[in-house]
Amino acid sequence: MENQEIAILMAAGLGTRMRPLTETMPKPLVKVNGIPLIETVIKGLNKRKVSTIYIVTGYLKEQFGYLKEQYSNIVLIENTEYLEKNNISSLYAVGDILGSANCFICEADLCVTDDTIFDKVSAESCYYGKMVSDYSADWAFDVEDNRITRIGKGGTDTYNMVGISYWKQSDAKRIREEIEKEYKKQGHESLFWDEIVNSLLDEINVHILEIPAECVIEIDTVEELENANRRKK
Template identity: 40%
Template sequence: MERIEFEVLSACAEGIDFTLQKENLHYSESDVQQTKINLERKELLNGDTVTEQGLKELEPYRVKRVVFLAAGFGSRMVPITINTPKPMVRVNGKRIIETLIDAAIGAGISDIYIVRGYLGEQFELLQRKYPNIRLVDNPDYDGTGTISSFYYAKELLENAYVMESDLVLKNPKIIRRYHYCSDFMGTRVDGTDDWYFRTEDNGHITEIGVGGSGKNCYKLIGISYWNKEDGRRLADDIRTAYESPEGRNLPMSFIPFRVFRDQYRVQIMPCRESDIIEIDSFEELQVYDKAYQIHSSK
């Protein structure tokens, strides 16, 4: 299936607006309308309704599972993370990780794994509400980055979302039921001091960096998808890197975008800044949830 056919068909199947992806891949409105006509001729689409045959055509692109990375300490969220893992912190009454879990379930993804480390026993509380959750232990979480969580979940990466679990999701529709290829989520920005991607016109990620050189780029969001081939390849490359002398100190994103960059063709999956809230400090938490504000008595 051609990319534009997939985008139109999957958007209709999921009931989503793919305006951002259309712009990212340079599709015109006439391109979209002609594609709809072609899909109707192939009996994959009837108006805006996907036919039974259309759903069969989409099935090879279905996301099989989601892996949540939830092992870290969250030092910048002290004091709230002294007794609570950051993904389990409540923001306006709901645990951060639950905003992501609910979106995954809403997209029809029921195979859910959580890689735990710091105060890992607390994640067992989630199994009462979500019995299908399975927990993966990361004994190396202290002193390593997310690469250690990828390492202990490396056999789960095929046809899978991998999500950092400290993102407050405001728009659940950005979690898709179907993916055409491996991709990494990002927000288009004029500049950023954070991690960023640069891309070719077709959306292929060509560069990753951090700091002041991030101009006219995509700010990295910690949500990625890996298809069957790349997920299998990533598992091998993570094992090779992690078991090397310096591997545990590598940022995970360096594996596909620097260390083994010639082996991957990862796309950008654009999202809007309003879709996700990244709470990086206790001060930011106080802004988003006034219940955490500390009032000094006069």
């Protein structure tokens, strides 16, 4: 089907900032209000009727197996390089799945509190972003006329990355091609995949899709997890 969509969830990392919880459990399976983080993402994608959700695993990969029993459209892909390389390796691991259809790329350790954000429709490839006043040291975007002109750490009075992006098939394929090129170069091991996109911004149109900050909660510490668990469902 022409309008078929897929999703790639990156779940390979160690989640070191949430130790000791993540010493025995991958961060995406940590629960907020009784629901694993990754399932808050999966439920939103399934509400949109995404055809297939590819989950790239690495650390404690066997613990993700139950998701295949619980959701009929889950495919698990192993990233065997997650200990040696940055998250560029997770998109390399999916091969030509990236570029095979319109595609969501999501971090798997998000707490999505409002799954209607996945109902939003964009005519262009886009990053979901939240507006942050003043300076932020997190990943942010420079934007002109709603088009992203730079992706990198640090920004003032601009949109911050929330871990969700959406890619038209042709753009996803172009990202895949560039990842394959970078893989042949020394130093690719340290790259974030978003840096690949940043290098292509003159070539592909990538826009901001703004969402309210409270729709996606970033949880990087045990304290932030405890705060999230105090929130009402």
